Amino acid sequence: MTTAKLVCPVYTFDYKLLLPGGQELTREVLDELVATNKGTSYQAHPVLEYGTIYQDLTRFLQNPPYNISFEKSSRDDALALMNKINFIQPILKFFDYFKEKDFYTYRHSLVVFAMSIIMAQDLLEESEDWIADVMAGTIHDFGKVGVPLKILKKPDPLTKVDKIILEHHSLAGFVLLSYFHQDYQNFAAWVSKEHHERRDGSGYPLGIPLRDNMVEIIAVCDIYDALLSPRPHRPTPYDNRTALEEITEMAKKGKIGWDVVKALVSYNRKDRPSIQEVNVSTEKRGAPLKEDLGRVVVEKQIECPNCHGSCKEKKSYKESTEYVKYECRSCGNEFDEDDLLNMEMDLH
Ligand SMILES: [Fe+2]
Numbered sequence: 001m002t003t004a005k006l007v008c009p010v011y012t013f014d015y016k017l018l019l020p021g022g023q024e025l026t027r028e029v030l031d032e033l034v035a036t037n038k039g040t041s042y043q044a045h046p047v048l049e050y051g052t053i054y055q056d057l058t059r060f061l062q063n064p065p066y067n068i069s070f071e072k073s074s075r076d077d078a079l080a081l082m083n084k085i086n087f088i089q090p091i092l093k094f095f096d097y098f099k100e101k102d103f104y105t106y107r108h109s110l111v112v113f114a115m116s117i118i119m120a121q122d123l124l125e126e127s128e129d130w131i132a133d134v135m136a137g138t139i140h141d142f143g144k145v146g147v148p149l150k151i152l153k154k155p156d157p158l159t160k161v162d163k164i165i166l167e168h169h170s171l172a173g174f175v176l177l178s179y180f181h182q183d184y185q186n187f188a189a190w191v192s193k194e195h196h197e198r199r200d201g202s203g204y205p206l207g208i209p210l211r212d213n214m215v216e217i218i219a220v221c222d223i224y225d226a227l228l229s230p231r232p233h234r235p236t237p238y239d240n241r242t243a244l245e246e247i248t249e250m251a252k253k254g255k256i257g258w259d260v261v262k263a264l265v266s267y268n269r270k271d272r273p274s275i276q277e278v279n280v281s282t283e284k285r286g287a288p289l290k291e292d293l294g295r296v297v298v299e300k301q302i303e304c305p306n307c308h309g310s311c312k313e314k315k316s317y318k319e320s321t322e323y324v325k326y327e328c329r330s331c332g333n334e335f336d337e338d339d340l341l342n343m344e345m346d347l348h
């Protein structure tokens with residue numbers, strides 16, 4: 001098993017040092033960490049009744065593209081489920097902190113949480129299992145409380161060091177949530193640690209393959225919402241189509257699974273095809289469309305021998321042989337070159 005190592009120290013909200021920078025997160029270290037907080041009981045509170053979370057989240061989900069991609073009924077279902085979720089005080093503190101200090105992180109955390117619940121309802125079967133997991137307070141970016149605001153909100157490109165400190169949020173969140181939940185194997189801590197891992201092992205902090213469906217759903221919702229949001233270093237957000245193309249590209253490279261991509265694409269199609277049957281376009285906008293070998297419709301001036309209406313030419317290919325047919329726009333008569341020839345012969 002690869003052991004993670006902290007690059008920076010991890011502090012609680014009240015500046016209690018939990019672990020120093022450079023600390024390897026071995027089983028013994030984690031056992032000891034959890035033991036130091038055993039017996040502490042935190043007050044739990046329904047998350048949607050906390051502060052202005054309910055009003056804010058409802059408003060965030062009413063903004064495009066979420067108002068379109070998620071039908072009102074699925075948004076309501078997600079809210080109904082979230083209504084049953086209680087978070088312990090330190091987790092709720094995260095929302096207080098970011099609502100005041102970095103509104104993007106506040107909004108993003110709530111949207112990713114709600115969106116991953118909507119997706120899980122469509123993609124995962126054993127609802128009891130993942131609901132219990134989600135209840136644990138899966139605030140994927142919890143560890144951002146340990147990243148200086150000047151890095152989180154930096155308008156300039158990040159330096160190498162900034163990047164290391166920013167990426168520290170996944171392990172910082174893992175340590176903090178393990179400590180608060182008094183269990184380093186709880187799902188919330190795990191999500192925090194693994195939401196930047198990828199299927200092909202190209203992610204961080206450990207570069208191990210992403211292996212859990214629920215973590216993957218959260219990871220993809222995280223990427224999608226981040227692309228759609230203006231960021232200090234990238235004030236113009238991606239448009240929805242380009243964001244979907246980026247995510248499709250990641251699936252093509254084997255970084256994430258196709259199911260989650262298909263779900264996102266299905267939500268964004270007007271006809272809402274089922275997730276299993278959705279056809280994901282792998283074309284980039286502006287790139288020439290691959291020739292549709294099934295049927296290409298080309299305009300050509302041919303008169304219908306039946307009603308003299310205008311006709312369209314239809315080319316089809318079978319085993320790389322081209323067949324041309326004509327279809328009358330008025331009477332629907334279909335004929336080919338031979339028919340035309342015969343027709344002319346008849347007239348003579
Ligand atoms: Fe993150």
Ligand SMILES: [Fe+2]
Binds near residue numbers: 108140226
């Ligand atoms: Fe995130």
